[in-house]
Amino acid sequence: MRTFIIGELINSSRAEVREAIERQDEEVIRELARRQLEAGADALDLNAAAAMEREPDALRWLVEVVQDGLGEVRLSLDTANPQAMEAGLSACRARPIVNSVSNERSRMPIVELAARAEAEVIGLPMGRAGMPKTAEDRLAEARALVEACQKAGIPKESLLIDVLCMSVGSNPEQGPAALSAARLIREELGVRTCGAVSNVSFGLPNRKLLNRTYLAMLVAAGVDAVILDPTDPGMRETLLSAEALTGKDRYCMGYLRYHRKG
Amino acid sequence: MLEKLKQAVLEGDSERAAQLTKEALEKGLEPERILNDALVAAMEVVGEEYERGDRYVPEMLISAEAMKAAMEVLRPELVAAGVKPRGKVVIGTVEGDLHDIGKNLVAMMLEGAGFEVVDLGTEVTAERFVQAAREHRADIVGMSALLTTTMTHMPEVIEALKREGLRDGIKVMVGGAPVTQEYAERIGADGYAPDAASAVELAKRLLGES
Numbered sequence: 001m002r003t004f005i006i007g008e009l010i011n012s013s014r015a016e017v018r019e020a021i022e023r024q025d026e027e028v029i030r031e032l033a034r035r036q037l038e039a040g041a042d043a044l045d046l047n048a049a050a051a052m053e054r055e056p057d058a059l060r061w062l063v064e065v066v067q068d069g070l071g072e073v074r075l076s077l078d079t080a081n082p083q084a085m086e087a088g089l090s091a092c093r094a095r096p097i098v099n100s101v102s103n104e105r106s107r108m109p110i111v112e113l114a115a116r117a118e119a120e121v122i123g124l125p126m127g128r129a130g131m132p133k134t135a136e137d138r139l140a141e142a143r144a145l146v147e148a149c150q151k152a153g154i155p156k157e158s159l160l161i162d163v164l165c166m167s168v169g170s171n172p173e174q175g176p177a178a179l180s181a182a183r184l185i186r187e188e189l190g191v192r193t194c195g196a197v198s199n200v201s202f203g204l205p206n207r208k209l210l211n212r213t214y215l216a217m218l219v220a221a222g223v224d225a226v227i228l229d230p231t232d233p234g235m236r237e238t239l240l241s242a243e244a245l246t247g248k249d250r251y252c253m254g255y256l257r258y259h260r261k262g
Numbered sequence: 263m264l265e266k267l268k269q270a271v272l273e274g275d276s277e278r279a280a281q282l283t284k285e286a287l288e289k290g291l292e293p294e295r296i297l298n299d300a301l302v303a304a305m306e307v308v309g310e311e312y313e314r315g316d317r318y319v320p321e322m323l324i325s326a327e328a329m330k331a332a333m334e335v336l337r338p339e340l341v342a343a344g345v346k347p348r349g350k351v352v353i354g355t356v357e358g359d360l361h362d363i364g365k366n367l368v369a370m371m372l373e374g375a376g377f378e379v380v381d382l383g384t385e386v387t388a389e390r391f392v393q394a395a396r397e398h399r400a401d402i403v404g405m406s407a408l409l410t411t412t413m414t415h416m417p418e419v420i421e422a423l424k425r426e427g428l429r430d431g432i433k434v435m436v437g438g439a440p441v442t443q444e445y446a447e448r449i450g451a452d453g454y455a456p457d458a459a460s461a462v463e464l465a466k467r468l469l470g471e472s
Contacts, residue, residue: 013439049410050440080411106358106411130384131360169319170363202363203319 002248003239004225006043006076006097007036008196010062012050021051021058029062030069039230043074043097048084055079056087063091076122076227082109089117096120100162103127103145115153122160122194123149125181133173135180138164142185160194160225161185165214169203175214182221194225212238220246263289264300267332271304274324276331283335293339297376301329301336305374309459319367322458326370333373347378349469352394353404354386355438356415361408364438367458368404375462388415388422395428402465405451407438416441417449433468437461 009032012018020028033044044066048058059079066073076097077088089096098114101107104127114121125132125141132138142161149159163181166174178200182193195218201207212234215226219242228235240258243249263286270278286296308325311317351372355365362384369379380398382390386405395403403423407413416436423429433452436445446454452468455461 052410055410080409104358126360131362167319167363170323170366172320203322205318 001224002254003219003223003243004043005041005230006045006225006227007041007230008045008227009036009229009231010044011047011078013047018050021048021061024061026065029065033066033070033073035231037070037073039236041230043076045076045078045099045227046088047078049079055081055084059084059088060091063088067093080107080110082113085110085113089113089119097122100124101145101149103141103148111149111152111154120158120160121149121154122162124162125164132164133177135177135184138177138181139184139188142189146189146191156191159191161191163193163195163223165195165197165200167199167202175200179217179221182218182223186222192224193222194227195223196227198228208232208234211235215239216242219243219248263291264296267296267300268304271301271325271328271332272307274321274328276328279328279332280335283332287335287339293336293343294345296336297340297345301332302374302376305329305371308374309371309462313457313459322367326374329374348376349401349465350378350380350398351402351404351465352380352382352391352398352400354382354391355384355406356412356419357385357387358415359407359409359412360384361406364408365406368406368437368461371458371462372465375466377465388419391419392422392426392428395423395432396426400432401469402433402435404435404461407441410440413438413440413445416451420450435461435464435468
């Protein structure tokens with residue numbers, strides 16, 4: 001089973017995207033979407049949080065702009081704001097991905113929206129007892145979250161539990177904790193997992209090297225989906241080779257195709 | 263001797279830092295001099311190097327640990343000698359927000375600069391900020407937020423301080439990825455800092471030092 005790739009570039013914490021939202025510059029957004037899809041993204045993450053009080057309109061605008069240019073694309077709506085989530089969901093043509101829910105009480109309205117939209121859901125295993133430190137902390141939070149989601153009508157199969165990759169520069173134990181969590185959550189709860197690598201290198205030099213090395217480790221630990229910049233050749237090559245080496249790329253076809261295209 | 267202690271903190275050697283502090287005290291050096299000329303001086307270098315990009319987060323943390331180890335030996339002596347901290351800072355991550363890396367770095371660097379820091383942790387409500395500010399007679403309240411959805415709690419804390427009549431005697435500083443200078447001004451905070459080293463500079467400036 002290939003790793004599901006969610007492209008992270010359309011995020012309003014990046015100046016390019018923030019400015020494009022302000023100017024309503026459709027071409028910048030579409031170009032980012034196109035480049036990520038060409039580089040192998042299966043879905044695109046959309047974040048308009050920097051628009052603040054105008055976030056609901058901004059997120060809906062992002063959804064429409066991407067779909068108008070590129071048709072039925074899988075989109076991951078990245079917001080903690082229920083109004084923005086609702087606005088974005090209402091515009092999605094393909095099955096949406098809700099990014100994200102957690103055990104924090106403030107996220108419950110988003111759980112309900114996700115259930116109603118029959119979306120796929122990224123769940124952060126945190127919020128009952130602060131930020132998890134160990135793999136076991138993550139498992140306990142994940143267990144509670146899976147239950148809460150099921151109660152709200154989101155089946156286990158629709159969930160992707162984020163293993164929470166955190167800065168090893170601040171706490172070296174976080175590196176192995178997220179990797180072990182991927183195995184634990186799959187084995188104990190039978191749900192899929194995902195990971196976003198870019199936090200892991202915070203505060204350290206040559207972040208790209210750390211990010212892509214950790215990506216290979218996450219793939220080996222068995223995460224089902226990753227959130228990253230697919231247009232970064234290093235990322236892409238690492239992902240392809242990690243998949244080939246862990247039996248996720250049947251007959252290494254993905255790896256070979258990439259090799260021929262150069 | 264003090265130069266060696268400073269070096270031990272810079273290298274992040276906790277054991278040596280504690281040992282050298284003990285030796286310095288036994289030699290009869292004034293606790294305040296040990297604090298300022300070795301420990302605070304070392305952390306100033308750490309801050310400068312970090313700002314320049316010559317020092318990375320783990321190297322900052324390991325120095326802060328060494329500073330802490332030295333402070334444990336030194337603190338009773340400072341108290342006995344009646345040395346006052348540079349100022350008192352109550353710090354925390356705002357309600358609904360669990361991110362603590364940046365906040366912890368700021369707390370460490372402030373301690374390293376000779377401030378007394380009361381760290382309230384994460385998900386700190388306006389009520390708890392106010393309560394702690396009153397209880398500890400804080401000079402500064404520092405707030406961190408890493409989410410656009412939680413930074414909106416910052417003005418609530420400032421309002422609460424006003425309501426309780428504490429705002430005039432307290433400086434408010436804010437930081438965190440989505441926070442900007444412009445936002446700090448908009449919500450009526452006294453200052454914004456983009457990283458831990460500049461947070462120390464800001465705290466000094468807010469208390470009228472340079």
